[in-house]
Amino acid sequence: xxxxxxxxxxxxxxxxxxxxxxxxxxxxxxxxxxxxxxxxxxxxxxxxxxxxxxxxxxxxxxxxxxxxxxxxxxxxxxxxxxxxxxxxxxxxxxxxxxxxxxxxxxxxxxxxxxxxxxxxxxxxxxxxxxxxxxxxxxxxxxxxxxxxxxxxxxxxxxxxxx
Numbered sequence: 001x002x003x004x005x006x007x008x009x010x011x012x013x014x015x016x017x018x019x020x021x022x023x024x025x026x027x028x029x030x031x032x033x034x035x036x037x038x039x040x041x042x043x044x045x046x047x048x049x050x051x052x053x054x055x056x057x058x059x060x061x062x063x064x065x066x067x068x069x070x071x072x073x074x075x076x077x078x079x080x081x082x083x084x085x086x087x088x089x090x091x092x093x094x095x096x097x098x099x100x101x102x103x104x105x106x107x108x109x110x111x112x113x114x115x116x117x118x119x120x121x122x123x124x125x126x127x128x129x130x131x132x133x134x135x136x137x138x139x140x141x142x143x144x145x146x147x148x149x150x151x152x153x154x155x156x157x158x159x160x161x162x
Contacts, residue, residue, distance in 0.1 A: 004110075008129070013138050017104070021047070021160055022064065023046040023047050023063065023064060023065065023093060023160070024046075024062045024063060024064065025062040025064055026062055027062075028058070028059070028062040028108070028123075029060070029061060030059055030060060030149070031054070031060055032041075033059035033060050033124060035053065035055035035059065035060070036055075036079075036120075037053065037055070037058055038045040038079065039053065040052055040077040040079070040092040040094075040127065041053045041054070041068075041103060041127075042068075042069060042070045042075050042077075042094055042124070043054075043057050043066040043068055043069070044066055044067050044068075044071035045061070045063040045065075045071075045093065046063060046064065046065045046066060047054060047063060049063075049069040049071065050071045050072055050075055051063065051066070052077070054066060059146070060103075067071070067120045068124055068125070069094065069096060069124030070094060071075065071093060072139075072153070073096050073097050073153075074094075074097055074101075074134065074153050074155065075093075075094055075095070075155060076091070076093050076094075076145070076147050076155045076157060077091070077092040077093075077157070078090070078091055078093065078145060078157040078159055079092075080161050081158070081159045081160065082159065082162055083135055083136075083159060083160070083162065084161075085136050085138075086106075086153045087136075087137075088131045088132070088133060089131065089132040090129065090130075090131055090132075091103075091129070091130055091131075091145065092127050092128070092129045092134055093118050093127065093128040093147065093161060094121075094122050094127040094128070095120075095124075095149070096121065096123060096124055097120075097121075097122075097149055097151060097153070098120050098122045099120050099149045099150040099151055100117055100118060100119060100120045100146070100149065100150065101117070101118040101147050101148060101149040102116075102118070102133050102147065102148055102149075103116040103117070103118050103145070103146075103147050104113070104145070104146045104147075105132070105135075105143060105144075105145050106143065106144045106145075106146060107138070107139075107141065107143055108141050108142050110142070113138060114132070115141070118147065123138070131135060135161060136160055137146050140160075140161050140162055141160070141161060142158060142159075142160050142161075143158070143159055143160070143161060144156055144158050144159050145157050145158075153162040
């Protein structure tokens with residue numbers, strides 16, 4: 001009987017390692033894999049991390065399974081992160097929390113440059129995307145985009161105007 005209990009404990013001790021090993025394929029990781037579509041379509045990997053799209057999850061990080069949408073129900077994206085006078089800053093907001101959110105673009109002195117209310121959504125398949133051409137007339141320097149919703153969840157992204 002003692003051998004059976006020892007064997008059971010040994011098998012149950014190794015089980016979490018085997019389960020997590022099935023989530024990531026270390027041999028499939030290729031950080032420089034060219035994902036041709038830059039569109040932000042977040043997926044939640046089996047490892048609990050939100051990835052930009054399924055190509056990034058599978059080929060750049062070796063994730064074997066994922067679900068559509070961010071892992072936590074609320075995520076933002078900003079592209080590019082270095083902006084010149086000729087670039088258009090594209091902002092993407094996805095959520096399924098069903099509450100509106102507040103958008104703030106803040107300069108490095110803490111001054112709010114742009115403020116908007118983002119719509120409520122219960123569907124990841126319909127992201128809210130808009131361009132920020134106003135950035136072209138701003139002075140060079142670092143900026144922060146801060147988004148928070150009524151539930152107190154927040155995200156921020158930084159970018160630099162050159």
